[in-house]
Amino acid sequence: MRISSIQTFTTSVNRIVDLTGQVGKTQSQISAGTRILQPSDDPVNAAKILDLEQELASRDQYVKDINLLENRAKLEESTLKTVNDTLIRIRELTTQAGNGALIPSDKEAIAAELRQRLDELQNLMNTKDTSGEYLFAGYKGQAEPFVDTGNRNFVFEGDEGQRFIKISNTVSIPASDSGKDIFVDIKSAQNTFTTLASDSNTAVPPATVSVGLVVDQEAYDEFYPEDIIIEFQNPDERTLVGLPAQANFNIISKSDGRVLQENLPYISGKPIEINGVQVQIEGNPNTGDTFLIESSENQGLLTSVSRLIYGLETLGDSEEDKKAYTQLIEDSITNLKAAEDSVLETRAEIGARLNTMDSTRKLHEDLKIVSTELLSNIRDLDFAEASSQLSFESFVLQAAQQSYVKIAGLSLFNNLR
Numbered sequence: 001m002r003i004s005s006i007q008t009f010t011t012s013v014n015r016i017v018d019l020t021g022q023v024g025k026t027q028s029q030i031s032a033g034t035r036i037l038q039p040s041d042d043p044v045n046a047a048k049i050l051d052l053e054q055e056l057a058s059r060d061q062y063v064k065d066i067n068l069l070e071n072r073a074k075l076e077e078s079t080l081k082t083v084n085d086t087l088i089r090i091r092e093l094t095t096q097a098g099n100g101a102l103i104p105s106d107k108e109a110i111a112a113e114l115r116q117r118l119d120e121l122q123n124l125m126n127t128k129d130t131s132g133e134y135l136f137a138g139y140k141g142q143a144e145p146f147v148d149t150g151n152r153n154f155v156f157e158g159d160e161g162q163r164f165i166k167i168s169n170t171v172s173i174p175a176s177d178s179g180k181d182i183f184v185d186i187k188s189a190q191n192t193f194t195t196l197a198s199d200s201n202t203a204v205p206p207a208t209v210s211v212g213l214v215v216d217q218e219a220y221d222e223f224y225p226e227d228i229i230i231e232f233q234n235p236d237e238r239t240l241v242g243l244p245a246q247a248n249f250n251i252i253s254k255s256d257g258r259v260l261q262e263n264l265p266y267i268s269g270k271p272i273e274i275n276g277v278q279v280q281i282e283g284n285p286n287t288g289d290t291f292l293i294e295s296s297e298n299q300g301l302l303t304s305v306s307r308l309i310y311g312l313e314t315l316g317d318s319e320e321d322k323k324a325y326t327q328l329i330e331d332s333i334t335n336l337k338a339a340e341d342s343v344l345e346t347r348a349e350i351g352a353r354l355n356t357m358d359s360t361r362k363l364h365e366d367l368k369i370v371s372t373e374l375l376s377n378i379r380d381l382d383f384a385e386a387s388s389q390l391s392f393e394s395f396v397l398q399a400a401q402q403s404y405v406k407i408a409g410l411s412l413f414n415n416l417r
Contacts, residue, residue, distance in 0.1 A: 150208030
């Protein structure tokens with residue numbers, strides 16, 4: 001009879017290879033501390049592990065975003081608190097300014113402190129966060145939002161954009177507030193206006209226009225809501241009507257281009273009164289330069305303070321000026337109170353956001369504990385069990401190796417001795 005040992009050898013070798021692979025896998029599991037070394041080891045649980053790891057990474061990122069957002073919100077709230085404190089002092093000064101017994105030096109002292117407070121407000125409204133972006137500039141974080149164009153006439157150079165940051169899969173929180181909403185779009189006590197120089201003016205240095213003042217509310221209310229253009233003419237234009245050549249301007253109704261007054265002589269810094277409104281232009285405008293007096297139902301915080309200073313500095317002792325001054329004080333108190341309400345409203349919104357951040361962060365932390373435990377149950381290795389398994393597999397491998405040695409040493413001729 002023919003006897004073949006190839007099958008016996010092959011089976012033994014394959015068994016040793018398999019046992020060696022099992023021992024190696026168990027050693028790798030112990031080294032890595034995980035049951036699943038590659039997705040093919042357990043496709044279902046491998047997918048669950050991937051989902052849980054992504055969820056944990058997402059929650060970690062959400063918590064980081066919440067921390068950054070919280071720091072920015074606290075900075076904004078602190079800034080607004082300081083703005084509110086400054087407003088309280090400005091209202092006190094405004095009340096003092098309403099004292100009929102004040103002499104000119106008293107008014108100048110009040111105006112001097114108001115100028116300091118105005119600078120303080122502008123600096124606060126131009127506060128930057130830790131990344132160097134302006135808090136109240138909207139989407140234009142790199143652009144200074146509140147700019148003095150001259151004569152304490154402030155314009156808002158930001159926009160109304162409001163950034164949002166997701167702090168969970170379903171919750172987004174504002175990361176900023178537009179300074180226009182907080183400090184500019186404030187309902188005025190009376191019909192009012194804003195002033196600005198045209199961007200196309202050519203004078204170098206450019207002439208500036210003051211914030212101005214309503215000196216006759218009744219006259220302005222009759223004209224409201226028309227806008228006014230002050231347009232500078234060729235000095236020689238006055239000679240056509242028999243007047244000496246001099247820098248001059250026309251006053252034009254913006255809506256229909258109608259000339260209300262023409263060839264008015266211009267003197268830098270001299271008050272210009274139009275339909276109950278008084279403004280000052282300083283500098284040397286070129287022919288064709290224009291300045292706009294634009295009607296508005298809102299009056300920004302900086303404009304309210306600047307207008308109060310303007311009144312303290314320019315209004316005299318005539319009956320008309322006294323009447324305008326009294327109206328200015330009353331309107332300033334009302335406007336400052338409205339600005340304070342706007343600031344307090346924003347602070348309340350920030351407080352609500354901080355509460356939402358706290359509760360959302362706590363939810364992330366709680367869910368992270370649950371997900372981490374579930375991930376551990378699926379992925380992490382039981383070292384005691386794995387060590388026992390390794391010992392058993394090593395024992396079986398050793399036995400298989402010893403058996404193979406004995407089988408490999410067998411020979412038919414050994415049995416003939």
